[in-house]
Amino acid sequence: MREGQEQSHQYYIYSWNVGKPYGLVRIHVAECGYCNDGRGKVYGPIKARGDWQGPFNFESASRLAKSLAVLDTRPCQRCMAQWLADQEKVAGAAHTSSPETDRAD
C-alpha cells in the first residue's frame, strides 16, 4: 500500500442486527475481501446477513457508523489494520505529550 492514498479510498459500512444487544457495525475499505465494493463475501453458500451501505468517504462512513449507536462498532481488522495502527500511535502520543503545552526545552 502506498502512503498518502487514504483520501482516494471509498468506505463501506457493514451493519448487522442494529438495535439489538449483539449487533455489530464494521467499516471496510471497498477493496477489502470482506467488502467487495459492498457486495460482501462473494463465495460460500450463506449470503451475508447484514446490510451494506456506501460508498462513503471516511468521514461520512465514521459519522454513519457512530450514528447507528451500536456498541460493537469498529474498523475491519483486516483492511483497516494500518489505520488502526496509526490510531494507536496517535493515542499513545496524546498520552505522553499535549500539543498545547509542548515546549522545545
Ligand SMILES: [Zn+2]
Ligand atoms: Zn475489511
